[in-house]
Structure formats: C-alpha cells, structure tokens
Amino acid sequence: SAVISQKPSRDICQRGTSLTIQCQVDSQVTMMFWYRQQPGQSLTLIATANQGSEATYESGFVIDKFPISRPNLTFSTLTVSNMSPEDSSIYLCSVPGAGWYGYTFGSGTRLTVV
C-alpha cells in the first residue's frame, strides 16, 4: 500500500488566518481525499482531489473555505481559510488502495484555532 507523508502534524493558529496542509504520496494515485475529524467525532469527507481538474466538494464544504490543489499525481494541499475556533479538528488525507483494498491515511494534522 502507498505511504503518505502529511505536514504539519499539528499547529496552533490565530483566528482569521489560513493554514495549508500538505500530503505527499510515494506513488502516483489518481484520487486523493481530504477528511475532517472534529473532536470526538467520526471522519467526514471534505472533498475528492483529482489531478488536472477541480476538486469535488461534499455537501457543507466550499472551495472558498477549503481550497485544494493537486498539481501532480503524488501531491496535494488543503488550505483551511479564515479560520475560526470551529475549524479546530484533525485533518487527514487519504488515497484508495488497489481494488478492494482500503484507504491509506496520512498521520493527520491536528489544528487548534485560538
């Protein structure tokens, strides 16, 4: 399965600022996914990032708040813009495995907005 390097692992940010999270995969993948895990909650899919096209956002998430870049088949970034304390969460990227194999996840970015 793929290996994903996610940065930063954690950050504490001031409200109103933006943070960009990076994920680097050790192999080429068509789709990358970004998830949010709010404190004590399950994972919620933010968007699917395909190389060469705009990301597809899930209901409740918009591009202005969570812009995503996918410049090539091994890299993606998620920006959390104009942050508020409600954005404090763990953000995870993931890629699908071959066939039936489950997703591989990055180690996550723990964001605290103060």
Next chain:
Amino acid sequence: GEDVEQSLFLSVREGDSSVINCTYTDSSSTYLYWYKQEPGAGLQLLTYIFSNMDMKQDQRLTVLLNKKDKHLSLRIADTQTGDSAIYFCAERRASGTYKYIFGTGTRLKVLA
C-alpha cells in the same frame, strides 16, 4: 440516513476478548472495513470483509457480517494494552465512487 452507528466506549481486561459492533445502513455496500486510530495518529487499516462473506479471521481478529441485519462486528482475542485505541468501521458504497462512510468510532480501553 447515512449514519453508521457504533457504541462509544468499551472497556475490557487484558487477556479477555473484545467485541466491537457496528450497524451500517446501505445493503448494497460491497466492502466493509475496520480501522484503528491510536492517539495522535492517522487511521490504520486492520481488516476488511467482502459483502458476500459471513466471517473472516485474521490472527487475533475475527470479523462477522450479518447482511440481513446490516450488522458488522470485530472480535479481538487476547486483548492487549496496545489494542487501546479508537476503532472505526467503514462501508464502501456500491455507487461507483470510492466514497466511504465511517462509523462513529468505539473507544476501546484495555485494563491491565
């Protein structure tokens, strides 16, 4: 609805068996998975089961699937303190996309 339900907490003694339950919603789901999340870490795939299977065993892990009741369980034999984590079930919808729906997570605490 889209909710995949799990009980929030489970506490067991070291050496005992743990059983974590999950109720999913989509009868057409093709694959069902169990993930483990340790503190401060991402999710680690533990095991999976195809929807046409009733049971799968993988070392200390046994997965049972009851399609009629849309019920999935994970049994961990001889539970160790290192098994303390949050466990998520996930269903992969048969919608042609790779969209997964994750359960609410069960926090397993293993007492020494």
